[in-house]
Amino acid sequence: MTNKTEANVDPHKVVGTTGHDWDGIAELNTPLPRWWLWTFYLTIIWALGYWVVYPAIPLATSFTKGVFGWTSREQVVKDLEGLNTLRGPMTAKIEAASLQDIAKTPELLSFARAQGGAAFAVNCSPCHGAGAQGFKGYPNLNDDDWLWGGSVDAIHTTLQHGIRWDADKDTRSSMMPAFGKDGLLKPNEISASADYVRSLAGLPTEKDADLKLGQKLFTDNCAACHGETGEGNQDVGAPKLSDKVWLYGSDKATIIERITLGGGGQMPAWSQRLDSPTIKSLAIYVHTLGGGQ
Amino acid sequence: MSLTTSFDPHLDEPEAPLYAARKKIYPQGVSGFFRRTKTTILIITLGIYYFLPFLRWDRGPNAPNQALLIDLPHRRAYFFFIEIWPQEVYYLTGLLIIAAMVLFLMNAMAGRIWCGYLCPQTVWTDLFMAVERMIEGDRRTRMNRDAEPMNLETFSYKLLKHSLWLLIAWWTGGVWVLYFADAPTLVKDLIQFEADPIAYVSILTLTLTTYVFAGLMREQVCLYMCPWPRIQAAMTDEYALNVTYRVDRGEPRMSFKKATHARSLGETAGDCIDCQQCVAVCPTGVDIRHGADLGCIQCGLCIDACDEIMEKIGRPTRLIAYDTEVNLKRRKEGLTEIFRPFRARTILYMAIITAVSGVMLYALLTRAPFTVSVIHDRNPIFVKLSDGHIRNGYTVRIANMLPSERIFTLAVEGLHDAHVEIIGGETLIDGRPSVSVGPDQTRELRVTVRALDGREEEPTHLEFTIRDESDGRTAEARDYFRTPHSIH
Numbered sequence: 001m002t003n004k005t006e007a008n009v010d011p012h013k014v015v016g017t018t019g020h021d022w023d024g025i026a027e028l029n030t031p032l033p034r035w036w037l038w039t040f041y042l043t044i045i046w047a048l049g050y051w052v053v054y055p056a057i058p059l060a061t062s063f064t065k066g067v068f069g070w071t072s073r074e075q076v077v078k079d080l081e082g083l084n085t086l087r088g089p090m091t092a093k094i095e096a097a098s099l100q101d102i103a104k105t106p107e108l109l110s111f112a113r114a115q116g117g118a119a120f121a122v123n124c125s126p127c128h129g130a131g132a133q134g135f136k137g138y139p140n141l142n143d144d145d146w147l148w149g150g151s152v153d154a155i156h157t158t159l160q161h162g163i164r165w166d167a168d169k170d171t172r173s174s175m176m177p178a179f180g181k182d183g184l185l186k187p188n189e190i191s192a193s194a195d196y197v198r199s200l201a202g203l204p205t206e207k208d209a210d211l212k213l214g215q216k217l218f219t220d221n222c223a224a225c226h227g228e229t230g231e232g233n234q235d236v237g238a239p240k241l242s243d244k245v246w247l248y249g250s251d252k253a254t255i256i257e258r259i260t261l262g263g264g265g266q267m268p269a270w271s272q273r274l275d276s277p278t279i280k281s282l283a284i285y286v287h288t289l290g291g292g293q
Numbered sequence: 294m295s296l297t298t299s300f301d302p303h304l305d306e307p308e309a310p311l312y313a314a315r316k317k318i319y320p321q322g323v324s325g326f327f328r329r330t331k332t333t334i335l336i337i338t339l340g341i342y343y344f345l346p347f348l349r350w351d352r353g354p355n356a357p358n359q360a361l362l363i364d365l366p367h368r369r370a371y372f373f374f375i376e377i378w379p380q381e382v383y384y385l386t387g388l389l390i391i392a393a394m395v396l397f398l399m400n401a402m403a404g405r406i407w408c409g410y411l412c413p414q415t416v417w418t419d420l421f422m423a424v425e426r427m428i429e430g431d432r433r434t435r436m437n438r439d440a441e442p443m444n445l446e447t448f449s450y451k452l453l454k455h456s457l458w459l460l461i462a463w464w465t466g467g468v469w470v471l472y473f474a475d476a477p478t479l480v481k482d483l484i485q486f487e488a489d490p491i492a493y494v495s496i497l498t499l500t501l502t503t504y505v506f507a508g509l510m511r512e513q514v515c516l517y518m519c520p521w522p523r524i525q526a527a528m529t530d531e532y533a534l535n536v537t538y539r540v541d542r543g544e545p546r547m548s549f550k551k552a553t554h555a556r557s558l559g560e561t562a563g564d565c566i567d568c569q570q571c572v573a574v575c576p577t578g579v580d581i582r583h584g585a586d587l588g589c590i591q592c593g594l595c596i597d598a599c600d601e602i603m604e605k606i607g608r609p610t611r612l613i614a615y616d617t618e619v620n621l622k623r624r625k626e627g628l629t630e631i632f633r634p635f636r637a638r639t640i641l642y643m644a645i646i647t648a649v650s651g652v653m654l655y656a657l658l659t660r661a662p663f664t665v666s667v668i669h670d671r672n673p674i675f676v677k678l679s680d681g682h683i684r685n686g687y688t689v690r691i692a693n694m695l696p697s698e699r700i701f702t703l704a705v706e707g708l709h710d711a712h713v714e715i716i717g718g719e720t721l722i723d724g725r726p727s728v729s730v731g732p733d734q735t736r737e738l739r740v741t742v743r744a745l746d747g748r749e750e751e752p753t754h755l756e757f758t759i760r761d762e763s764d765g766r767t768a769e770a771r772d773y774f775r776t777p778h779s780i781h
Contacts, residue, residue, distance in 0.1 A: 031310045031311055031312055031313040032311065032312050032313070033312065033313060033314075033315055033513060033516075033517060034312045034313060034314045034315065035315065035513070036312070036517065037312045103717055104717075106717070106736075109717045110737065113739070129672065130672050131670060131671065131672030131673050132673075133672055133673035133676075140673070140676065142673055142676040142684075142686065143676045143677060143678055143679065143684075144678050144679055145678075145679040240679065243680065244677055244678070244679055244680065244681040245677060245678070245679045288716045288717055288739055289686070289739075290676065290684060290686050290716065290739070290741045291676070291678075
């Protein structure tokens, strides 16, 4: 603040100037209203109130809990309860209806798809991808090629009991032998089998491929599960080999790798983790991605 | 610009205060043309505000019959014959553009007349002041009462005043919520304490803000809280009409006696007799004779006050008048006054207003009764099927804005031999999948399109057409079909 002299008072107005002068332009010294100051003090008091009411100050091993003991965790639990109450009537309807009825009723279908989509994002997308597009070894759920069946009931069963999930006694299991690793087939036999598998799907084979040997080996070792023409068998989760969809890849090296190592993928049994309406919704969601049968 | 009379700046003290207490303003009652204009506008605007929610408008079944209704739970807004869906919020954008341009045009024509006549802050403050004058008396009485120590009489007057203010504020808040629900039903629910708690909270909040802003803070809102005075000062020009003290006529100011004496001697005397009436009636406490002022809201009440005095002393009226800076200067130079309502900025504002209104009107008149929108699956972009076909998935949303249920068929064109399926879809009509959409509803569908992999390098354009089977009207949306070769 400068000392106020007559020269420091704006001649047209009754308000003083700060005494600062920029090329003849003076700065008027207009004081702030006092209520503004009180409002400012009030916000400070309000902030102090927050310290008292809410968890605020960190201590050595814990923190001040606030007078009402409010926690964000309890808030989440409360919010979730509220949400469940809100969804209660629809969830009850999903629980009561058969999968086929859900698919036929637009109201239930859209609810199940929304709920299933949300559950999918949390539980399934780590393996199957955000859009259920799958990855190498993890099936794409959009296409029409199903390992264990693509009807809504089959999908539901898969979801409930998982695949090769020993913790569930109803899980579905099958195991392709590790033909190479366990020495069941010699490398040249595996190569011939791989060539033959490619030919089943109409893919080009190498010039010196011994398809005769391949066919013989296939009939002896593979056809029991994969079928004589590679048509697959959903009862044992044996993939169809004559189509355009490949779980691990259709190049020869990948096929040799699969024959060598055998085995199969695993999927958790979700009935141990999710409630029944959610699993039903998931089945509907996956079925309506486009490939459901 | 300064806030001259609102503060006591303690000019004698060596240090100016950082914070100043508000100097209470006691606006005096006044009568005249501008007062009558203000009162008329006050009655009209408040009349609209308080009674509009009760106006009915028949929209037939399946739609509310309230003329103006913002239905937040159902995401609809109704304005007479117009029904706005959330995706049509651009009408609101257009409305806001028009509102801003009208404000600018007003400013270019006659300064802050919005502030003086139409702004809710002004209208409610004016109403509260009228109540104050009715209960507590005019300026002098109120000043005298406040100067005395509080006694029972003053206290009871003040109590009555504040009670009436709170009552008005309560009505104001009460009416606000009626725009968001069926008014007669809500009034009944409110009285029976069955309305949504949010309605009561809104009413309480608006009651308090109305009471505080119009009763207690008044001109402080204009001076410290409102951005418009700051913006306005940068947007005005010398041709805009502003409430102006005509210095050329008024000065040198002197008492009526002195002026009469001076004139009898043939000396010049200003018309201003320094009676302070213009200051006394000002609702923001401005002395207009200091020139353009941040606090001046252009309400013209000082014109009424000054005219009354001028008539009494037999001098021409309009010593204070809506005047332009350019004419103030021209009169000093002895030139004739000029008025230029059509200037570059006013023409521009009018052009923008016309253009935006035109576009809005066109959009409104050609507004589709139903729409379709398509979103391509982001992941996966395409699906290879076991027989080598390629399938793309889409989320198709049909919005039926009509008040009755409609059956729509979906056709997808642009791909040879494409197979279109609505998942969970319904019966085919002429080989095309169809769905029904309820009145005033949106339905989201999952649609798949399957075709041979044509190995196209570029995504194929698809045209999704929905057709209302009852009258053949259609709506279209475009998207793409992508294959492993065209996923870029």
